[in-house]
Amino acid sequence: MSKAKTRKEIDEKYKWDIEDIYVNENLWEEDFNQVKELAQQIQSYKNTLKNSAEQLLEVLRLSDEIDRKTSKLFLYAKMRRDEDNTNDKYKTLFDRAEGLTVLAKSASAFIVPEILSISDEQLQKFLNDNDDLKIYSHFIDTITRQKEHILSPEEEKLMAMVAEIATSSSNIFTMLNNADIKFPVIKDEEGNDVELTKGNFGRFMESSDRRVRKDAFKALYSSYNKLFNTLGTTLSSSVKTNIFYSKARKYNSALEASLDQDNVTVDVYENLIKTVHNNLHHLHRYMNLRKKVLEVDELHIYDLYTPLVKEYKVKIPYEKAKEIVLAGLQPLGDDYLNILKQGLDSGWIDVYENVGKTSGAYSWGSYDTHPYILLNYDDKLNDVFTLAHELGHSLHSYYSNRNQPFVNSQYTIFVAEVASTVNELLLSDYMLKNSTDIKEKMNLINHYLEQFRGTVFRQTMFAEFEKLMHERAEKGEAITSELLSNIYNELNKFYFGPDVVIDDEVRIEWSRIPHFYSAFYVYKYATGFSAASAIKQKIIEGEPNILRDYINFLKAGGSDYPLNLLKNTGVDLTTPEPIELALEQFGNLVEELDEMFIKVDSAAKSNYKQA
Template sequence: MQAEAKRLPKREEIDAKYKWKLEDLYANDEQWEQEFKQLAEKLPALETYKGKLADSPQQLAGCLKLRGELSLLLERLFVYARMRRDENNANPTYQALTDRASSLAVQVSSASSFIVPEILGMPEAKLQQFRAAEPELSLYDFYLQELLRQKAHVLSAEQEQLLAQVGELSSAPQNIFRMLNNADLKFPKIKDDDGDEVELTHGRYIQFMESNNRDVRKAAFEAMYQTYRNNQNTFAATLNGSVKKDVFYARVRKYESARQASLDSDNVPVEVYDNLIKTVRSHLPAFYRYMKLRKKLLGLDQLHMYDIYAPMVQDVEMKMSYEEAYQTMIKGLAPLGEEYSNLLKKAHDEGWIDVFESEGKTSGAYSWGAYGTHPYVLLNYQDNVDNMFTIAHEMGHAMHSYYSDKEQPYVNAQYTIFVAEVASTVNESLLMDWMLNNTTDKREKLYLLNHYLEQFRGTVFRQTMFAEFEKLTHEEIEKGGALTPESLSSMYHQLNKDYYGDEVVSDDDIALEWARIPHFYNAFYVYKYATGFSAATALSQQILQEGEPAVARYMQFLKSGGSDYPLELLKLAGVDMTTPAPVDSALKVFERLLDEFEELLES
């Protein structure tokens, strides 16, 4: 009976009302095959424009229009195949469809590779004349403006081709790290909560860090970092190689620094990055207070780095069925207006969401889809409050995509990573506010406050510390220095002491944490988590305090897709990330939550 209860259901055993309707994309696989064939037949038409974009405004407009049609077809084909595969990864039919769509994507990319160099090869005055003469080109205004903005950093066709060929070599540090970290690294066995010897793994490490048994936490922590210490020279060499690669590309493309080169893709000035670090550092005393409270609640004389994930609020289990969670979310998001609420109901009723775990289904959660059809959300719902926040998060992404697609032409619909997490986090913040105001049980309220405080710790404080580490490592190479195991560990250990303060023992082992963070191989990315969370927290406060005017601004942001630069889009919503104000505002929310937590404990 127990084995039956633990068995995952097969896809066909899940009630249809809890499965997404991919038929809204393609009625059946035959229709997918027809469109696949259609794209393959249309592709050679791109070749007829090669070398002729400067001939006339009509040629340029025709080429951009055709590329857009091909891209949209490809998006639909790939999304359908991949989402069908995600229903059951063991299904060979959809493994094959996904592979075929991926191969076609390479062909489309290759066939359209001449477009950007040809446009940038035109004299700017001529391109402006073309834009004035051909009304159809107005659709591509922002796209062309963005190409011209980055023109100074685009090299000659021969040099670009050479850089493209170096691309495979430049991914070596990341590939080596991935293989070493995920395939070759072997961790020792430790005793789990039941006293059984189990092998430590990346996945189990997080579980062990959340254990109520301090001996388990300590053993996992020491075993994890001893393994990295044993391999620190290799990890330092790979990270050193990755940072040098970033610096090389920045210099070749005539940027002042690797950080500037990375941020320029979003047209974000480095001051935004510096403001984040400076503002978060100015609020560290509140974070130290949170750590002190953690030490007190856990009943510890000393708080070590292996104690910071242990649950502060014990024995609270907030069970919640999917239907209950979804209806609670709708109540929590009511401040966003009736239209938003009705769309959430429509998503629930009309097959936008794939709810429950089943055999072979892709794990985790995401929101995805193709332009011209409603977005989809994949969940693996479990009956708890954390999963309710996951629904709110993914529906935030889905609604952002819905409004972007509805209001923007295809070329401007796709929003960037910099703003992507804003809509999802606004939903979580509004839902959390509703939950806190409608929960009467003291321990449940403490649990929710702790959940929210932990989000700040993980997304704002921790990611900003990572961002500062990336800044320091790249500056070290840019001034002609070297990154060794000793210098990396020294740099990281000092940051850990700065950010966690005297309330936490910065164990020697934590100095090695740099060796296990995959994000460092995609440099200057993590700061977007912290800025996105801060922007969303500031926006949710505006929505709750101002009401309709703030909601109207926010809806305009959702509808703008990728039609402007991220900072300009956020200004539409009501936050100016070029100033420290949004981060400051968000961290004041953290301080208010901490006050509330402490008052509740004393009541």
């Protein structure tokens, strides 16, 4: 029976070089202790920030030093835990890092309220009189913009202290989802017993053998069903936490509170949902095409991920994937590619799945380290695109960290998905243009449509689910596992349309989605994809100055509000236009793929008659 490898069984060249953060854990302990000392030191600045521009600058610099060290400590501990969630040593280290983060935030909690106690005129005078303070202009503007939502110093300290408790539901879910949950053994296409994992689930769902797809689907959800009530409670607790924070900060809703961090209004969120609703006919047509091509009487959820081009099977080893990605991202220029090569060859990436490793993929790092990428590479075409995607995040961080002061280096999640998706779309464009095989082209279009379905339609459905469950809770309804399942079930029916059977297992899919513990995050995938689609098209068409503007966008980090940063590339997400254009392109590709299937089918029938 095939089993997932242990961490020790993975070749070292496919592991990230975490020692680039700390050569040994003694250095981690030294920084840990130093942060505790600095946290005490910063307390001495209480009630002094209005004294002078120099005093304000001094405390902001000290706060930055604490944040930089804390984020580096947290990065190391979290990544060590992610390598193997069953390792108690690193679970303990992570808990300590999380506790230190709360301590640091609590110690610095007085800063924002004190800045808000300074009059706007005095703050402007400080900025005019001290050139070094000017790098904090956007930070100060962000604070003063949210003035009515900032609490008193003591209340802010209390809110910071609550943070560790507030993350409990997410941490419990992480342990259940990555360490405790066990999946059954199923039989693969050859009849071999294989232990189901979250890593190989995707491969099974892409299988051309419908029995394998169905078995994997039912096996996965049978495991989550055993935790049905527990997972409902953890998600309900997370929702209650979001509502608590929104009420404490005097927002009208949890949604408004979340969006305000990016200076995005609720109508942008609702515009996305409305625009997608108005274009669901494109998705329904794609589902009809999938049903027709697969030649099934009923199209089930477990039929949605298998490639439509059955005869075209591709397995892409990691080393080959690196070559493809480098070739596909050529349009981004030599400087971008040189940094990319450095990342691929210098211990940035943890490639393969192992027992206890955190599932999925991410790019992460701190201001004082190079970026890191966690993968669970499984030789699928989708894994190649995931590599390109995460490298997009990493290069965004690389450019931002080296061109912005620490205070402006953290770009928001709203723009984060733009850089990653531009990479994916350029890669897709490259592979399509360089393919001479009609079936390969059909497979690539199929992949793009699946990418779009998963990023725009699916994430918008997720976003609507988050909106609905928070609204129900804000009205005083009990958020039970059954209620969550009913809401989720109805959304699936609405989004997928009449040609898809919504299997009973799908009712509890919400129970395994980690993003729901970072509320109102997922809509940014859909808006980011739409923005990236527009930018990619500009790059491919060679629009004057677009490459310069795009690289400057990456370098800008968090130096301005996200909607403004995107406008500098010619994309305006306050209007439905970018989303509508992306949805229109999806519809055109569905039509193109349909015509290609007709052409291939006609050719096959002609050859049959000639034979």
